[in-house]
Amino acid sequence: MKHQRIVKLISFALAASVVSSLAACGSSNLTKNEAPSPQASGSASPEGSGSLEKIDPMGKYDPPITVTSIRPDLGTNYKYDAGETIDNNVWTKAYQDDLGINIKYNWVVPTEQYAQKFGVSIASNDLPDVFDVNMKDFKQLIDNDAIADLTSFYEQYATPLTKSVIEADGGLVLGTAKFNGKLMAIPETQSMLDNIEMIWIRNDWLKKLNLPVPKTMDELIKTAEAFVTQDPDGNGKADTFGFAINKDAISGALTGWADIAPIFYGHHAYPGGWIKDASGNLVYGTVQPEVKTALAALQDMYSKKLIDPEFGVKDGTKVAESTTAGKIGIEFGAMWNSIWPLNGSKENEKDSGDWIAIPLVSSDDKPALSLVSSPATNYHVVNKNFKHPEALIKMVNEWVENTMGPNANNNKYGTTPEGKEIFKMSMFRVWGPKQNLEIYQTMQTVLQTKDTSKLNASDKTTYDKIVAYQGGDIKSWGTAAIFGPGGSQSILEQIDKNKEWVFNEYYGAPTQTEIDRGATLSKIQNETFLKIIMGKESIDEFDKFVDQWKKLGGDQLTKEVNEWYKSKSQ
Amino acid sequence: MKGNTSIGRLAFPIFNYLFLSAFALLCLLPLVHVLAISFSSGTAASSGQVTLWPVHFTFKAYEFVANKPEFIRSMMVSFERVLLGVPIDMLLIITIAYPLSKDERMLSFRKGYVVFYMITILFGGGLIPWYMVIKMTGLIDSIFALILPGAVSIFSVIILLNFFRNLPKEIEEAAFIDGAGHWYTLWKIYVPLSMPAIATLILFSSVGHWNSWFDGIILMNRTEHYPLQSYLQTVVVQQGLLKMITIQDTQTLLAVSDRTNKAAQIFIGALPILLVYPFLQRYFMSGIVMGSVKG
């Protein structure tokens, strides 16, 4: 649970530094492709809206309007300038000066407490005019008829540039915000690639034991065996393990760090995903026969002591202690793992781990594909009773203009040269789908040409860190291992090129059975999986689990998901 | 037979001391561990090397906390809460416990009152209605939102009224004969005589105010208004992970590991109550009060 939060935040953060790169390389493409300027499209006649107001996507309200909202704070490490507050900063001024919108936050609390506070607000119907929600709350608000239909407002008010950013993936993520054909929110679009996991492995151990970089599942297991039996840390004790796995990852869910899912992917099993079968229907990945094969392999790995025998009780932070202490040589995780927690291992003076990212491995000749789900976790919505729903779209336009438009000023609105993240002051953000990959590509070019003149502030910082790491600054390793040559983004670049993924076809809100039975189903799943892996139950227990799953609501769930799928494709 | 008892007489204190020391040691461990981490270097703490003694001793975490305005600000809110909340709590507890300690003859409708109070500890409407009521009173985001809603602790009332009941009736009767009223009897006789119980309840009330975090999170609209434990909850629950938000952030953060900072904050957070406790302890120990009355 905790990791999902970091995944999200680190991705944001990386994306942040990326805002600028979009302006540098991405947005020029975007604007080129779109012929009409925002102003031109703005004067297009409002179709069927019946509104007599002139549609101007960036028009200023006169007299100014007040828009209430709520938001998480910027964390205790954020350093405000003198006189600057969450209620008064360059973004609130931009809304005021450019759009005539005075934004007023009803409350501002730490990210960690946001859900609690929001839960209470939502239940007591104490909702502001515009705000952000996750998929679950989003669904509830729709069911309770509490938020506005944005379809026509998006059509009329979103500038071509905004649309091009939001729909850069072909409208896939935007689709997750549509219910019965109505657009109920603007999703905070993000990169789908950045959630894809890879293998992080200790290169120094490989070298020490004269092992090649593993290319197949068999080689990976052999490598892990060597890590366990051949004393890679040279302390004369058999105290090392092969794989780091955290307890929240047992079901095969992606937590971003120390996951188990890539073992399943290596056996072409996709637990947690809804996959198209031969007949075109969706089936649940968790109950497919491939999962049994993967579990058998995991059971074998566990019996060979390749996995910490106590992994079932250790959460991500606890597991991070083991990697930092140099007890573990392999881990499956996201591209940001070098920023946390592998940096701890790298900086451990006694036993500095040289972690590298390598692609996933397969148990046969077919490539290992990752399960990819819709990356949107945040939805911008408008209270049904709010008189100016278009204000949200205008603020999103403002975001896009200021950070990615032709006149974008990232030093002012994005990240300052000192690394201050002004962009966080704006709530209504959208991101291009491949920002981090694009930074990586920019870095590779600049590292060749050494011409840093075209880099914006935050890219320059990233570049400086890569160079600093190459010059021996270990503290900069976290960044260099992502964006530097051969960094984790290079793995994603390949995946992107070869389209090595399986799409999770279900991206709607939880169905009724999932709400009612989801907890029970995942409980028996976690229990069975963990017991099988630890050898407490035989592998045949899996078949019993599948029967039980179907009976306890799985069949009904499958039916509901397929109904949704059919309605979607029609 | 006699020999047995004398052995018993010797053996018991030894066993007693050993047992209590062992238990005390067990209870001391976690806090010592937290303390050791707070004085250790970041890497040592994050690789799980620290047990009961600091590894690579450093004050960095405490410097970090001292330079953290949020921590100090929320600590001030907590002090304010305790200083306002405890007297209000005690006033209410005493003024409810005293009448209830009388029997039916002295207090009409006593049964009705008992039912009225009992219902409040048995039933609750849940979080949402509770929030809505407090919102209606307009207390949201003010310090009184943390004080008034939970001010009447029926549990404490019950403890105190039982203590009151056990006070010798003769004193009260004597007071009444001298023409003293209820108010006088309560403040001049009952309260001074009940100091052990009241000290206990003051402790419960202060610890309660100091430790509660959930109401702060729900009822405050700005992080600046959080009491210390609400703030610490943010620090502890996130496990320091959320701090790694950006590449830029990591630079500053890695200088001093978050784990050690967390430990330092937890320790300082518990400190005020730990310091107050020995002062209140005087009252639990005495027991002279009652004796002197009877004597």
Next chain:
Amino acid sequence: MEALRARGKKWVRESPLHLMMVPGIILLLIFSYGPMLGILMAFERFNISKGFFRSEWVGLDNFKFILQIPDVRQVFWNTIFIAFMKIVASLIVPVGLALLLNEVRAKYVKRGIQTIIYLPYFLSWVLLAGILIDILSPSSGIVNQFLGIFGIKPIFFLGNEKIFPYLLVVTHVWKEAGFGTIIYLAALTGIDPTLYEAAIVDGASRWRQTWHVTLPGLAPIIILMTVLSLGGILNAGFDQVFNLYNPLVYSTGDIIDTMVYRMGLIDNQFSIATAVGLFKSVVSVILISVSYKLADKFAGYKVL
């Protein structure tokens, strides 16, 4: 006339008693009785935009839903078992500690120990869980190393479904006992010293003094604490279980609150969360009333 005057006089005499309760009663009416209206939610399909009064009335559907959850019986049983054991342990241990502390003659030792044993109370379960995972680890934990001296093979405490509930009880006592001890120590001060003097005159040993004077002196508060804690029979300690349990011990460690949490009911399904709360209240009412009556009947003791 005479009677009326007497009654009037009684009123005058006891009016301060009623008056002094007024502020407390007002606060309770607002902050305790006010929210009770929310119990309505347990019988509704609560819709946020419709509020309490206009949401759809569904009768007992929410309760039926809870009872239909496949493993609900086991979860209830786990909850009651764990909570009951905790109630018993948190009566015996603090009373025992208070009695033992009472026997300690050296004043500073007594105060020191008393302070120390209440320290764990101040640490959160998130933190304690991390420490417990370390000290209970089968490979490196101090507990298993200690057991190893006696030739006992390492035990995976946190992954053993038979041990887990007891582990919860022991660690609960470890964290809370020192705090509970305070109440009994305070009560010990209330025991009339002349009773001890009389007992000594009768030649009673310390053991007999404890048995015949101290324990009866503590009886009211013990009964009181028992009656009150029975109300918590369905609260087995969310924070503790949540931070310590894992799929290996679901069969014995999953409790109502963690189940409700996993269902996401806390966040979103307010009606069902309220129904669970109401169910717990009803059980509390029954248990508290029964024990209240029992205490009155057998010990002649009125709790309130």
